[in-house]
Amino acid sequence: MSHWVEVNDVTIERIRRRLTECVRLLEIYSWVVDSFVLDFFLDSHWSHLPESWCNILKHCSPQTLASLLDPNIPADQKQVWPLSLLAFKKSILSLSLSRKQVSDFKFVKAFLDSTVLNERASKKSKQDSPKANFSEIETGLKVEDEQNSNKMEKEKFCFFEDMLSVLEKKNPTLKQIFRKHVKPKKQYELARLGKFTYDILNQINVNCLIDVGSGQGHLARYLCYSYSLQVACVDSNKDFTDSARKFDIQLEQSFRKLERRGEHCLHIPHTAPVHVNAWLQPVMDLQAFHSILSEKFHIYDTSLRYCILGLHTCGDLGPVLIKMYAQDTKATVLNSIGCCYMKIKEHFPMSLFLRGVETRWKLNYTNAELACHAIEMYTERLREGEEDKLKVHCYRAVLEKFLMKKDPALKHSILRTVSRAHTLTFLEYAVKATSKLPLGIDPLEFDTEEIREELSAWWEVVGYYTLRLALAPILETVILLDRCVFLYENGFRSLLIPLFDPIISPRNQLIFSAKN
Structure with a gap:
């Protein structure tokens, strides 16, 4: 099975069926994805699970629990799981996107070649006689593509183990320059x-791009x-823009210092990064925006072709760039990697198809936040025998029930983060976590049979948390x-590519599209 997904005329019906089935699954388990684990004891989450599931989750090993999240981890063969x-x-395994990062992206070249092929075939069909057929055109283009591909460098459409290290081999002194502040x-x-x-822009002869939400550049x-x-660099935050300009100047000064010392150095480009303070919207005046870009890039508006690039665009910004x-x-060209789905307010669903799917399930803050969890990091903790660190989920759930009894207005209060909570007693944790609340805690209040019983059920809390987390990939x-x-509905094919290692960068899915 490919790590990536291509959405085109051939695959669109499968994609739509997959979307529908994902929504149906979320509809069935909406009571799980819409729940808060911190309400585990308050709302008796455990009692809502099927008894057969409780028996497995309560007594399974950490590795077996991890196997619920990662199919490559073997479950305990001594336990017989219920069919449900x-x-x-x-x-979940069959419907969710693969999150294993791609080793290279040569398949994107084939995607681009087919885009050009479709365009050339369309033009030729208009110019030539009706006898001209697609297979003849395709044969000629394949020969041309093979000749061109022989001239390409070996590293084209490939990743290196450490691309910054590759850069260092050309100029070892550049390591600190590019890593400073990063x-x-x-x-x-x-x-x-x-x-x-x-590699993508070089292949299609596009040299300009806008980095939206560029931050410090x-x-x-x-x-x-x-x-x-x-x-x-396009960002709505002027403070970020000012910092980016400062770092640009520092980088150029470092280059010039190296040149004065006679050290080999990359040349400063003719056009350094330019900065635009703007709030992008689909309904914005594109002609005015083009004028700004043409002026910044020093090119004629008629020659302007650019790539929209968004790395971890927060909330609605990702959909806005896609609509733009x-x-x-x-x-x-579009390169878009989203994040912070819980901040989406007005751009879901985007497709007419999903709007037409009848379902009781809705995207909300609670389940969209779940879609942003680092599922691989959690799995590693289970697999590596660090399950004790997960006791904090039980601590927080017990504390939530305690706070609600004290004052219902304290429901879901933002508490202080407590480092290494698993090494503390519950009393020590509670005192530190609530230190910013107007609340006095008598240690005797925690010396109850009810709290001791709840604390002993910490593995059940971990089991429920894992069950809920298993649905996170479906949401994303x-x-x-x-x-x-x-x-696709607007006439554009696309690729969905797991570009990053999810352990390093959990929001690792890139949406890529290129126009004819």
Whole structure:
């Protein structure tokens, strides 16, 4: 099975069926995805599960529990799972998107080639006589493609183990320049997405891109100074823009310092990153926006073709960029990786198809937040024998019930984060967690049989948490496939690609599209 999904004329019906089945599954288990684990004791979540499920979850090993999240982890063969739980696990596995990162992206070249092929075939059918057929055109183009592919560098459409290290082999002194102010997770993301973006744009001869939600401009600088692309940083936050300009200046100063010392260095591009403060909306004045970009890029408006790039666009910004791509004839390529789905307020569902599916299930803050969880990191804790660290879920659930008894107004209060909570007693945890609340706690209040019994049920809380987390990939699948179906409905094919290692970067799915 491919790690990626292509949405086109051939696959669209399968995609729609998959979307429908995902929604049906969420409808069946809406009581799970719409619940809060911190209400475990308050709302008696455990009693809502089938008895056969409770017997398995209560007595299973951490590895068996992890197998519910990862099919590659073997479950305990001594335990016989009920068919309904096996069906639950199998349904999630068959419907959800693969999250295993792709090792290369040569398949994207085939996607681009077929896009060009369709365009050339369409043009030729209009120019030639009716006798011209697609197979003749395809044969000629295949020869041409084979000749061109022989000239491509070996690393084309491939990732390196560590792309920043590859850059260091050309210029070891650049390591600190590109990593300054950038956390390791971000370094990994910008290097991998940067290589992907450069190879794609180089293939279709597009040199301009807008990095939307660019923040402090780390990705933009990498694309600009490593790959000589023309990049416009678009962000609505002026403070971020000011910081990005400051870091641009620091980077150029570092380059010049190296040059004065006579050290080999990458050349400063003719056009450094440019910055635009704007709030993008699908209904915005595109002509005015094009004028700004043309001025910034120093090119004529008629020559403007650009890529829309969004790395971890928060909430509604991801759908806004997709709609902008669909409407803007100048936007030639889309690279979009979303995050913070719980902040979506007005752009779901996007597709006409999903709007037409009759269902009682609705996307809300609670289940959309679940779609953002780092499921692989949680699985690792179970598999590596670190399940004790998960006791905090039980601590929080016990504390929630206690707070509600004290004052119903304290329901779902934001508590202080307690580090290494699993090493503390519940009393120590409770005192630290509630330190910012106007609440006095008498230690004797926790010395009750009821609380001791609840604390002893911590593995049941972990089991319920895992069961709920198992549905997180289905939620994300619905959100992302809906966006791809929207693109298809507007005439654009797309690819959905797990670009990042989900342990490093949990929101790892890239929506890619390119116009003819």
